[in-house]
Amino acid sequence: MADLPLRPGSTLGIVGGGQLGRMLSQAAARLGFDVLILDPEDDCPAARVSAGQFVAPYDDPEALTALGRACGVVTFEFENVPAASMERLAEAGARVAPGPTALRVSQDRVEEKTFLNAVGAPTVDFHAVATLDDLRAGLERLGTPALLKTRRDGYDGKGQVWVRDPAEVADAFAAIEGRPAILEAAAPFIRELSVIAARDWDGRMAVYPVGENSHEGGVLRVTTAPAIADEKTLVRARAIAEAILDGLDYVGVMGVELFDLGDGVLLVNEIAPRVHNTGHWTQDGCVCDQFEQHVRAIAGWPLGPTEAHARVEMANLLGDEIERWSDLNGKADVRLHLYGKAEARPGRKMGHVNKVLGPI
Known part of the structure; x- marks a missing residue:
């Protein structure tokens, strides 16, 4: 196992090859790392911007062994990767971040809520x-x-x-x-907030400003950040995120979704042990976005700054909304992020746009 911090030129592994893996790989490349993807879909979106791909199921033992041997650290891009696969990697001597415990907890909603309440992060x-x-x-x-x-x-x-x-x-x-x-x-909440937080191997943390989210049909449509909120709410959101990351001995970036009941009272809706859709605004609102932050954390590099330099509205492009690319790509206040997916199915996340609302 390579010593930390990993040197530029080292190889990182990502289990999962969708849009989050793609943006993680792009961030890793900017820092001088090579990336190998493990995904059952040949020529998946992440593989097309990476050094290579193992085309195999997420639980394929031979592919997992090869990935672990080739990489200084292995991470994952979505929480439905089998926890047993990450446990197999860790047991074989690979460095895995976040650890399998975070994946296991987040995959079972009863276990997740039981854990959250135990660390002082209240839920419904x-x-x-x-x-x-x-x-x-x-x-x-x-x-x-x-x-x-x-x-x-x-x-x-x-x-x-x-x-x-x-x-x-x-x-x-x-x-x-x-x-x-x-x-x-049912939660009598006023709005949904989210917080993106990172923790490194030594327990140091970096927390981004809180975002406010809007959903349609259970799917995130818009995140606006930094959210307008009182200091009591912001302090509480940060404290909840830090308690969760510490409780899991977490390494990497996590998304925490919160119900805002008003007067600084927050309930955790759910956690995502990965970079998160509600953190995409950081790509154009912060010097160090959530994807670079995750790479820094798992590679043992210093965590980057999380202060916002602009207020940003992030909107998902779903299905055939991707055809708006021609209208969006020439606007001075909009930055277009497309995921390279071949088929635009209804409701499928095809990309997102970050609209800069103004400086902080």
């Missing part, structure tokens, strides 16, 4: 659901409306359904195909 009340009777008991305890989500998988609004009346219990359980689930109490 919740009830584990394995059977229809569990769902009925949870609804009786939490009241209506309540949100039923599968314990594992599911993102961008998938794998979840609102239960607004006890009579809807059977239909709701059928809608998630009777899978193990979590029932969450």
Whole structure:
């Protein structure tokens, strides 16, 4: 295992080859690193900007062994990578960041909320659901409306359904195909905020300004940052993020989504142990964006500055909205970021635009 900090010219591994892997690889290249991608899709978006690719399933033992041997550190770009794959890498002697524990915790919503409450990061009340009777008991305890989500998988609004009346219990359980689930109490929040934070191997932290998020149909549409918020809220958001990263002995960048209930009261919605969609604004609002920050953290380099030099509105381009590229790419206050995906399916994230609203 190579000593830290990794020297320029070292090789980093990324499990996952989508847009986050692509932007991580681009950031790594700017710092002089080579990147190898492991992804089952040949010629995936990240592979086209990287030094090479292992085309294999995420749990392929031979590919994982080869990746670990070739790289000074291995990371991942999304939280549905099998935790067992990262554990296999670590057990074989590869340096893995973030560690498998963060991945395992984030992949199970009951385990995630249990962990969050244990480290002082409050969440909505919740009830584990394995059977229809569990769902009925949870609804009786939490009241209506309540949100039923599968314990594992599911993102961008998938794998979840609102239960607004006890009579809807059977239909709701059928809608998630009777899978193990979590029932969450409704949160009377004013808005959703998020915070992007990084932690290095020695426990030092760097936290970006808080962003405010707007969703449609469970999918993030816009993040505006820095958010307009009082000092009490900002201090609390930072404290929550730091408690989570310390609790996981985390290395790398993490996204933390928060419900703002007002007067500095925040509840954690969920965590993402990776660079995060709500942090894309940092590419044009900060000297060191979240992608470079993640590379710095896992490579043992000093963490970069997180102060914002501009207020930015980040908007996702979904599906055929990618065809707006021609209109957007000539605007002086807009920077276009495209992901190189071949097919523009409805709701698929094809890129994003950062609109600079003005200096800080």
